[in-house]
Amino acid sequence: MSLSLRIFLIVGALCALAFVGRKIRKAQLKLIDGFTWFIFAVLLLLMSLFPDIVYFFARLVGIISPANLVFAVLIAVLLLIVFVQSIRISQAEVKIGELAEEVALRDERYNNLVQGDAAKNETDAGAKRQDVKSPADLTDQNGNGSRCGRGK
Amino acid sequence: MDAVTMKVLIIIPAYNEAGNIKRVVEELTAMYPQYDYVVVNDGSADETPKICRDNGFNLISLPINLGLSGAFRTGAKFAFRSGYDCALQYDGDGQHDPRFIRSMVEAMEREHADIVIGSRFVNAHKKFTARMAGNSIISAFIRMTTGAVIRDSTSGMRLYSRRILQWFAQYINYDPEPDTIAYLIRCGAKVEEIPVEMRERIAGESYFHIGSIIKYMMRVCSSILFMQWFRQRKQL
Known part of the structure; x- marks a missing residue:
């Protein structure tokens, strides 16, 4: 492993850590997701600071150039991350x-309740009617669009 | 001192607790008519929401399963927006004994604490099981990183003050878990432990069945040991 590759890996790891740290400080990243990249960065640092580990495993699995083992490990880790993320996206x-x-079903039920309430007029006393009355007023003010009222 | 001066909301996250929820809520309301409660149905696949509606329980029903954090956060948002002074995280499975709620609320008032933990080990010793080993490990990590001694770090019976609830309601990365307690201690939160006893659950399955304990430990420990240091330390 050349010195320039090691420096490159260290810089990469530090950038990853800085980026993750910034996102967590701004509360834009869940801690557990940050941890994945934290582990990734630690792995990069380990390989660049202690290349003997890489040499040992490269000999063990019969890879001539240790740098190739570094790439293989990185690809494997990235594939794992992609796979996990693909599951989570699904x-x-x-x-x-x-x-x-x-939401659509609730909208439907809500509209039916509003219309039912208007039809029934003032005959129906009790809690159910009270629930419906204020949103009914709200839809009247907003015209017909029941969705407008819900968003606010 | 009477504990009715504080407006208390008891948040009961319930996931597939059809066999327990009725008993839990009825026991609670019989003992504490002065406290408000809300069941947060966490997208249960069983009859949990139906039982709550049929019995007229206060219910917030999530259409999908969010997990304990999401369910609790829903309750915390409700508590914060409705002006409650504090909210109790309370299991829907009957493990928690309502007898001890009053002393927890009183402790919060008396000590002006931000978090009161219902602790099984203030007086008693830990039994040696996998869960209790996890409990000890997490307590040790909290002590290492904050210096604070939390005897029962994984107790799910915790009372949070309003200013803590605000953070739960507004920001991400506030889960009702020990790593959040550790973070809040570093932010200057005052934590009290009050002795409670807990019971074995009677029906249904817990959030933390054996298979997920390791996952849980990974999440909480990685958070306490590594990730908390990245977080912005807010001042309470």
């Missing part, structure tokens, strides 16, 4: 879908 998409469906 799950997140499913959840967003469920949320959208839920």
Whole structure:
């Protein structure tokens, strides 16, 4: 492993740490996601500061150039991260879908309640009517768009 | 001193607790009619929300499963927006004994604490199980990084003051877990431990079944040992 590659890895690791640190300080990254990159950076630092580890494993698996082992390890780690993230994106998409469906169904039920309330007029006393009355007023003010009222 | 001067909300996150929730809420309301409570249904697949509605329990129902943090945060947001002075994190599985809630609220008033932990080990000793080993490890890490002694770090029965609730409600990375306690201690939060007893759960499955303990430990320990240092230290 050349000195320039080692310096490159150290700089890369420090950049990763600085970036993760900034995102966490600004509360834009969950701690557990930051931890993944923290481990990644530590791995880079270990390989660049103690190249003997790389030499040992390169000999063990029969790789002539230790730098190639570094690349292989990095690719493997990145693939793992991508795989985990792909699973999480799938799950997140499913959840967003469920949320959208839920909101749509609630909108539907809400509109029906509002219309039902208008039709029933003042006859229906009790808690249910009170629940519905204020949003009904709100939709009247906003015209027909029931969605406008909900966002605010 | 009477504890009714503080406006208390008991937050009960419930995930698939159909077998427990009725008993838990009824026991709670019978003992503390003066405290408000809310069940946060965490997208349960079973009858939990239906049981709550049929019995007229206070319910916030999440359409999807967010996990304990998301469920608790929902309750914390509600507590903060509704002007509560403090909120109790309380299990929906019947593990927690409501007898001890009053002394926790009183401790918060008396000591002006930010967090009161219902602790199993103020007087008693830990049994030697995998969970208790995890508990000790986390306590040791908290002591290492903050200097504070928390005997029961993984107790799920915690009372949070309003200013802590505000952070829970507004920012990410505030989970109702020991790593957040460690972070808050570093921010200057005052933590008290009050002795409580806990019971074995009677029905259903816990958030932390055996398989997820290791995952839980990884998350909490990595957070306490490494990631907390990156966080901006706010002043309470």
